[in-house]
Amino acid sequence: MTVSRVLNGSAPVTKETRDRVYQAINQLNYQPNPVARSLRQARSRSIGIIVPNFYDPFFATCAHAIGLVAKKHQYSVSVTTSDEDARAEFAEANLMALNHVDGLAVIPAAFGRSCFDRPEFHSTHIVALDRPIRGHRFNSVLVENREGAKEAVEHIIWHGHKKISHLGLSEKLYTLNERYQGYKKAMQQAGLTPGQHLTCGTEEETRACIQQAMSGPTPSTAFFIGNNLVMRNALHAFSKLNIRIPDDVAVIGFDDFEMADIFNPSITVVRQPILELGRVAAELLFSRLEERNVSLVGQQIVLACELVIRQSCGCNSQTSLKASQKTLIRKPAVQRPPDKHRPLVTSTY
Amino acid sequence: MTVSRVLNGSAPVTKETRDRVYQAINQLNYQPNPVARSLRQARSRSIGIIVPNFYDPFFATCAHAIGLVAKKHQYSVSVTTSDEDARAEFAEANLMALNHVDGLAVIPAAFGRSCFDRPEFHSTHIVALDRPIRGHRFNSVLVENREGAKEAVEHIIWHGHKKISHLGLSEKLYTLNERYQGYKKAMQQAGLTPGQHLTCGTEEETRACIQQAMSGPTPSTAFFIGNNLVMRNALHAFSKLNIRIPDDVAVIGFDDFEMADIFNPSITVVRQPILELGRVAAELLFSRLEERNVSLVGQQIVLACELVIRQSCGCNSQTSLKASQKTLIRKPAVQRPPDKHRPLVTSTY
DNA sequence: CTAAGGAACGATAACGATTTCAAAAGAGGA
């Protein structure tokens, strides 16, 4: 008991006894057993992170950012994946709850019904990132998908394009649907007819979509591309079809990626504040664990994106920008704390 | 006690009692408490994974592969990061050991002294991936860095290049040093003078290295590039310096990456069997948890790489390969089970 | 000098499972 008091500072202990305790601890190489602690206290000074997968740089960067905040607060973390499957997500979250994690940061799985309102989680603090969880108990931290997409499409319209196609992965995915809505709004406000949400899963589908969009009486002269999987496939397709960017078509994407500014032409994108997303979500979680900001419970926080103008949209960085500065960042309207770039997503091994 | 026997099948229970137990379990929504289990049994049917970071696709894919195997064996996983720091690695591993993980799969941190021979880990099964841990207790699963690099350099030599430079991140990194040794060997066997290990951390350093290598009386006509961080910076530099690939210089890299075949020209690389690496390491770990293959303890397993020939080395895929097949894979000498490609490292959110 | 109050520390009982041991119930043989 005295040892416990010394280690936790939960009650006063004489300096002399304290020293004896520390001496014994050193002699015996004693380390408190976190399992027994967790059993007794029903908490563990740890948080769980559930992301759809590890190999998507977006998710990886979110997990990284959350981990940094956890480290700052001296919490340990445990990361697992849902594989975009709500059932697996439930299994993982349930296991974490049984293990008495103090909080849970989740990028909710895209497919299946979310289960965080189940009684298993009544005593667990949960924060969602990137995609919302409905429910008065939860906070969600999101990105301005709609506004970001709208701004991107407006930029293409400003370039003079009239027939702009939208390529996305699936209308079922929250973020991609939001971006499509932004695309539609920009088109309508400019008096243009928005196209369908062209669903491009595989590389073949993407090529077919592009070919179709570029045939007919009024071929598309520009593409808004909803995420990086589609961007990859689209770039491949453009190359195979001998379609030149930005001469034949303008291209603008959502979510910045590692190679976007190495590409020739470099790719104009809407950059999401990924580190900020993870950071804000994590800080929110910890503020709730420490019973602060309780008034925010149930609120959504939405972070602004940046339009990163490079060459693929038709802007000629050689002339319009200083030679030393290949990338122009148009600052978002909403003020927000400065965000460092996504960490370099490349190998160090 | 009877409930425990029913759930674990650790002793015979009458069908009648068993049914009553299940009925009660359903009524009460009972779930066994893994913390109490872990406290009593000193095991948890879970493994820990420690990787340097999440955002490097290589590490992410390793973690993914290990997770798949764990799922198959019905173990849960907990992933954390060391940030390439051996002290943080020790802290994470120690915490996992205290939490009674049954096994630990680690990509050892590059910087600092590895601590897995400390008494804290005497009862934990540990397997290393990608980088070795010395010690008779440990298994390591590695990639043929030397042979892969050698084969790549031999391919460039076959193209007729005589002055070939080696760009790497750091000689302190195990894998990069191994690859440099392979480069040196290939050069020496061909009667050519190997260059220094050119250390390229930042983009500026990389540019300087390239400029230096390409100046003087005998400028480099080819570059072997040790990993993807340097590859990224090098591609940027080549583009800025208006050096054309493969016309001015040939380029070959180590480790395949997402955009390698989208690039123009597509990048020839040595592909590592990443999923296989994770799979083999995980299966080895589980076979040791189940007390099988004990004879393998202390052994290293080394997996072969593939040379993926694209355009940047000077091979003209338009003529030398079928038009439908842009990528030629030269099979490795060593037979090994077929490996699926790295999962697509792009966003689905 | 006594009583009251606080500081320091120890004893006991949880937390929720499993290990070990003991008891009850049923089967079979003398």
Place this chain on the structure above:
DNA sequence: TCCTCTTTTGAAATCGTTATCGTTCCTTAG
């Protein structure tokens, strides 16, 4: 009928910590 043996079930101890309560000792006030 009684005894032994096996099958099934329950009781107690245990894992390593903390919550709770109680005891000792010392200080201070009346």
